[in-house]
Amino acid sequence: MNLFSSLGIAVRALFAHKTRTFLASLGILIGIASVIVMVAIGKGSQQEVMDVIAGMGENLITINAGEMKRRGGRLRLTGNVTTLTVRDADRIADEIGEVESIAPFEEKRMMAKFGNNSAETTIAGSTSDFSVIRDYRLKIGEYFSERDAKTANRVAIIGMTAVKNLFGEEDPLGQVIRVNFIPFKIIGVFEPKGVDTNGLDQDDLVLIPLSTYMRRIVNQKFISRIFVKASSRQNIAKASEKIRELLRENHKLTDDRNDDFTLITQLDMEELKKETTEMFTKLIVGVAGISLLVGGIGILAVMLISVKERTREIGIRRAVGATRRDIVHQFLYESLIIGFLGGGLGVALGVGLTLGLTYWGQWTLILDPNSIWTASWACAGIGVIFGVFPAIKASKLDPMEALTTE
């Protein structure tokens, strides 16, 4: 008996029981569809996070004052460290060739006022390279000049969230806001950047020259952060190592003492996010495994019922010359087709949902051809594995008994 006629028999038997065939494949269908959508969500959110990391600035190295420790899943500064200074930043800029530009940075949450409106926002002080390193682009207006920095001028560039909170619909350019009763003239507005990797709004910001910040807002010598841009992606690690050595020397740290600063490079952040993504992937694989198992059990149940119901048919086929092998093949092909059918419809549904959610929804979903390919083969495998037992059971029936079964 050839493959073609075996397949033909299987297809006809399945076609004769359309509802049952569909129900048998339903478990696989839902399993596969959900796995495809989940993988797409995972890939999408990974891409989003990578975009955010890249958006924080190309080849970025962040130097934080103090030791950073993971608390509640996020990195937080511990203690109050006063050793990081603008002088450190100057030395790094002068002495390390792999550094392209550098921006010392200090920030604080404060109330800002415009007319009768007041809102809490982040008041940040930095140098002109900040916008280049962190990839903040001006929407309108201009950046503060060297002169503004030298004279500690009271000018500010404002982020979109702060604009909304303070000005509403009004045009902020040229207006004056007050922070700590000190007036600042708005000379520029940043383009929106969205949230960072910790979900914090990067547009809720009022940026002023660092010199102004240090003298007029806080009156301190130390800073909490330095942003560094390495000259290329390959140089990130090298630059980071040189910065560590230089800072240790500058802070006069002996070999037995820990760093009093923490370096986080773009590569570190990507690595960190990859770990969470891998966790998510493992979770998806687990869910996929369970749903395919359930789908397989569905096939098993339906095939067992089918064998029972068609005992007489099996007897007839055996009497006219079907071998045990022929019977095994017939039922295996049926479960294989059920598996493929469920897989095929599941892929269609999963891809449809993914495209639909991307088109109409707010989410970024990325279809993974790999997951579709794997899922299809998994379905065929499930069909065969869970079809083997019923098929063998069918083939072991005694032909004479099978014929006399009512």
Place this chain on the structure above:
Amino acid sequence: MNLIEMNSICKSYRNIGFETKVLKDVTLHIKEGDYVSIVGPSGAGKSTLMAIMGCLAQPTSGDYILDGEEVGQLNDRKLSRVRNEKIGFVFQAFHLLPGVTALENVTLPLVYAKNPPANVKDRARELLAKVGLEHRLHHTPGQLSGGEQQRVTIARSLINDPRIILADEPTGNLDSKNGIETMKTFDNLVKEGKTIILITHDSEVAQHAGRIISILDGQIASDSQVSHEEQTRPH
């Protein structure tokens, strides 16, 4: 030469520790072209004998030589091939595949044939015409009367041109008119050279054969030739 040669065939079933002997030392020889009836009350072992004869079951002990081949030693694949090529079954309950047309039911054995002929459909049409069903080719068993279904079964049993036709109570589910028609078909098949083995408890049906073997309690009780006059007596 004997087409069927059964020597000391025993068959027993084991059920929850109890052994039931269904056939006890049956020795039986049938020549090619014979027309044989096997009669006996129900439970005598007729059906088991037919199952062994038709290679649907293996004897517990004894030799069964079919067409010169020791059948008791064959594996499932070869045994299936013997059923496929040498034996045509006609059952009391017809045993047609439901929901499948008469034409396809007739061609079913050729699905499992090793070398199926090229003109499968033509052959099936020819055989259905021979049993008077040329107008019922695309009807399913549900759309056919009992007599018509039995004729489809006979056509199916002939599709692979077997040497032996094994008929288990072929008239059991038929009215007398269809029963007579069916028996006429068998009578004609004998003339064409087929070996026919009828299993029945109807003595009138049994009288069609040239030889009547009576089974009682798993053993052959009598084995007699029927005179030519009786065989051709009119109904």
